Amino acid sequence: MCRHLAYLGPPRPLAELLTDPAHSLYEQSYAPAHAPQQAEAPTVNADGFGIGWYPPGNGAGPVRYRRSVPIWADANLPGLAAVIHSGAVLAAVRAATPGTSHDEAASAPFALGRWLFSHNGSVPRWELLPADTDEPLTAAELLGMEARSDSALLCAMTARRLAVGRPLGEALADVVRRTTTARPTARLNLLMTDGHAIAATRHGNSLWYRAVSDEITVASEPAPDEPGWREVPDHSLLLATTRTTEIEPL
Template sequence: MCRWLAYSGTPILLEELLYKPEHSLIDQSMHARLGVGTTNGDGFGVGWYTPNGAAEPTLFRGTGPAWGDENLRELAHSVRSGLFLAHIRASTGTPVQQTNCHPFRHGRWLWLHNGRIREYSKLKRTLAMSVDPELYPDIRGSTDSELMFYLALTYGLETDPVSAVEHMVGLIEEAGRRHGIENPVQMTVAMTDGERLWAFRYSTEHNSRSLYCSTAVDTLRTMYPDNPVLQQVSDETRIVVSEPLGGLVGAWQPVAESSYELVKPGVGVVGPFQPAPC
């Protein structure tokens, strides 16, 4: 399975999370601790928003291991953003190619996923036929993750994000039942429109992959008054990760099973996630 992170808050250099922490995302590409496997070397990607009002986020994706990509290191050393997603991939069966690397982009939206649709090859045609015909030509790769994104777009992601993801998962579970596939959905997902960030943790068997959200910055400042990094970021800064980036006690809180979290300026929302019938 894959590892990922999502950041929202005070603009920082990408390297502050990709490379500098003791258990950074690049370290996790070689030494993941909470994933199914320890190595995530089947490509990588970063998507970020710039403060200049660009119509779309920028993507940088590669098919090699993240730990050996010098272009990624150079980019992370020079790009600063207040909202970005990053992903390191361990393929669950689809080819290692750039169009299969996360994040995926549609307009202002970015999407990434860890997990799988069980027996995807048996469900792929059924699910693909449910994608809005006007959206279908925009699918560029062959992963279950990208198809999940376009199904959510079909169900109204841009107007009601949580409902759209619930209907997307409901469709997959119903298709799985029709094909005799048990526990078809395993997912942690991050998505953003450039202003708000959503994170989802769900699996049909209710035994989902790990997901954590950083503790409120003001709480951490009280716990660690001498930590310089905590003095530099705003109270609204949050990081969502597949696994913690370091061992700072109390810095990471597990995201509850079958739930979602919404991060946006001035407010944070936690709610239950329940697949909806289609």
């Protein structure tokens, strides 16, 4: 199932975004509240986690910290999250799709230059997806995939579209449309940021956003103690910066 979050705004400690809030991403790893429609019960997201952030002030990044263990099992994370600050973050906790690899390279976020990419969902028979969508990957694209997983494959499909100059929202929407044509039961919540803008799709799993003052947060599930959360309709594309938020049908 996975759960993910992206934030743009004033630099904050990672702990304030990922571990401290009520029903934080940390808590969603073992107690998610919004199960997919196809699932009978919530899934524990214990197959790894990852955090990507852009260091403030110098234009560097993104920097990633990824592990193949549950987020609650990493004894280093509380100390790191307390001292690392950023105004642009993408993080995820993972529940692996059957047949995918389990090393830390399979944990989002994946990197495409300055872009960070995450997938919340699952694609049945993902290994056959390129052939079934008439979109065979080149040897270079296959070798460039960070992991053997549906999420890494979707990232490679998105990269192909960005490489020929397609706008981010259009690229994500096209990947969702082509994938669901071949795999109608696929769940495809895609999330990307370059540290300046966020793009996200909702297709099958929950997605929320909170735009207040000069910050925007997009997350699989809202923090109940923070006012202003709004649910993104299913089958929608969200495009956001710290100043604007747009939602349109996929």
